[in-house]
Amino acid sequence: EPEVTQTPSHQVTQMGQEVILRCVPISNHLYFYWYRQILGQKVEFLVSFYNNEISEKSEIFDDQFSVERPDGSNFTLKIRSTKLEDSAMYFCASSVTGRSEQYFGPGTRLTVT
Amino acid sequence: AQTVTQSQPEMSVQEAETVTLSCTYDTSESDYYLFWYKQPPSRQMILVIRQEAYKQQNATENRFSVNFQKAAKSFSLKISDSQLGDAAMYFCALTLNTGTASKLTFGTGTRLQVTL
Structure with a gap:
C-alpha cells in the first residue's frame, strides 16, 4: 500500500541553524501539506x-x-x-484532491537546542 | 474560522467492550468533511473514518462507526469490541469543502486506554 515517507525521523539542531525536512508524498497525490505538533498539544496546520x-x-x-x-x-x-x-513533530500529508482525506507520514521529530 | 472541541482528555475501556469518544465542532459553512484520526505511541497519524456533511447516513468502518448530528454539530466515534491495539490518541478533525487545498482543523485529542 502506498504511503507518505519522511526523513529524517529525528533531527537535532542548534538554535539559529537551518533545517530541511523532507517528505515523499504518495505518487498520484497532487495536494501536499505540512502540520506540526508540539509535544502534548494538538496538531496545527502550517501550509498547503x-x-x-x-x-x-x-x-x-x-x-x-x-x-x-x-x-x-x-x-x-x-x-x-x-x-x-520550533521543537515539535512535523508531519507531511498528501491527498488526491483538495478535499479528500489526507494521508500522513510518520513525522520528523525536530529538537532545537 | 472553524473550531473542533474534544472534551474528554482521557477515556478508558475494557477489552471487547464499546466506547464512544465525543467531538463537537463549529463552522459557518454547510459543506465540510469530518474525520477521526488515530495516533498510537509511534505518533503516526492514521485515518480511521471519514464523514461527508451532506450525507445523512453515518459512516462505518469495521468496528468503528460515527454518530453524526449535523444540527447539533456533533461527531462522536464509537469503537466496538475494543482491542488492545486501539489504545492511542484519537483526534477529531474538520475540513471545509472550499478553496483549493483544504486544511484540517484538529481537536485537542482524547487518549484512549484499553484494559484487560
Whole structure:
C-alpha cells in the first residue's frame, strides 16, 4: 500500500541553524501539506501546496519557513533560523484532491537546542 | 474560522467492550468533511473514518462507526469490541469543502486506554 515517507525521523539542531525536512508524498497525490505538533498539544496546520505554489498558510508559517517541491517526488519544509519553540513533530500529508482525506507520514521529530 | 472541541482528555475501556469518544465542532459553512484520526505511541497519524456533511447516513468502518448530528454539530466515534491495539490518541478533525487545498482543523485529542 502506498504511503507518505519522511526523513529524517529525528533531527537535532542548534538554535539559529537551518533545517530541511523532507517528505515523499504518495505518487498520484497532487495536494501536499505540512502540520506540526508540539509535544502534548494538538496538531496545527502550517501550509498547503498545490500546482507548485502555496495554497494557504497559517500565522505560524512566517518568513522563517518555506516549502518547495524540487523535483517530481520530494516536498520539503525549510526552517531558515530555528528557534527553541520550533521543537515539535512535523508531519507531511498528501491527498488526491483538495478535499479528500489526507494521508500522513510518520513525522520528523525536530529538537532545537 | 472553524473550531473542533474534544472534551474528554482521557477515556478508558475494557477489552471487547464499546466506547464512544465525543467531538463537537463549529463552522459557518454547510459543506465540510469530518474525520477521526488515530495516533498510537509511534505518533503516526492514521485515518480511521471519514464523514461527508451532506450525507445523512453515518459512516462505518469495521468496528468503528460515527454518530453524526449535523444540527447539533456533533461527531462522536464509537469503537466496538475494543482491542488492545486501539489504545492511542484519537483526534477529531474538520475540513471545509472550499478553496483549493483544504486544511484540517484538529481537536485537542482524547487518549484512549484499553484494559484487560
